[in-house]
Amino acid sequence: MTTLASTISEGFRARRSIRALTNETKISDARIEELVSDVTLHTPSPFNVQSGRLVVLLKEEHQRLWDIAYEAASASVPQGVFEKMYKPRIAAFRAGYGTVLFYEDPVPFKALEEKWPMLTQKFPEWSQHSSGMHQFALWTLLEAEGLGCSLQHYNPLIDSPVSEQWGIPQEWRLQAQLVFGKPAGPPMEKTFEPLEQRVFIHGK
Template identity: 40%
Template sequence: MSETFIDALKKRRSIYALDKNVKASKEEIVKAIQEAVKYAPSAFNSQSAHAVVLFGDESAKIWGEGGFAEAALRKVIPEGQSFESTAQKLASFNAGVGTVLFYEDQDVVKGLQEKFALYADNFPIWSEHSTGIAQFSVWTALAELGVGASLQHYNPLIDEAVQKEFDIPASWKLRAQMPFGNIAAPAAEKDFAPIDERVKVIG
């Protein structure tokens, strides 16, 4: 029996133990990300979701020692509080092969608000739906390749530094970061609440 969509969903987990021994090629990874973003649905087909894919040293500029994330976090962590656990977490992201940065184009959102004034209040909400769907699509596509990933949110702390370094358009708003790499250790078992309590069937 061929693999189903549900099987693919089950593969997608938060993988924190990463290394650089990925079997998929850089081209395969990029193609999977491109296809996932391309076919992720959006309100009014706005296609407001964007992704920036960083490999190697470019990804390390975010997660590496002295990188954007560390520099930003050291400014906000209370004096006297140990930075060791945070450094270990950042190092685990840096152990992978790359990072996907997820953005939403605010010019697109504002344009839709002006064009469809009746729904103006909803477009920022729908934009968040758009990025969430794109993130999930990419995450699942990577899992299908045997590439592990997790979803991080160091925005807005790193936004300005990342924007300057990678020449990101001013209208793009950073929504999430996804470090990825080879799965060095599987995710732990996951507990699920009774599905009948989460999905109600009427009729």
């Protein structure tokens, strides 16, 4: 019997990194917006502070993002490294349909810092935990809809020009970029370390 838990678990197992993408999509832009909105509304955050900010770039806007990444990397990365690694990877990301930028807004934490000063040092860490959940949830949902995705981290290399291009507040902290599109190749190979070295259960 199929249960909700088994369906969700199947989504987790199917989620993989796919970097070979085309600029097509199997779902509508409206459906993409719906999934992003659901994840934004229902992903946990510390003290329900709701600090996650998701910026969705589609089509030409998505391409502009990776043009910016190309320009930033070519100007700051050693030429040999750029030609061998950054240039082909950025071209592959640009070939996709869209990118979701995951930000964390530190402003909502100000009230918490006043109320819970003894926890102030932990808030940045917990903020990243929440962003990670946003990333994993949306990645899984987009894969379940037939899209290929890969999670990238071109921050802080692109932070300033991206903020300027799309009017993003400077205080928002860019955490990751989820690239997606129609798969044009198989997922990356995935191997697993032994579970007995990673999962420990007491009392069963």
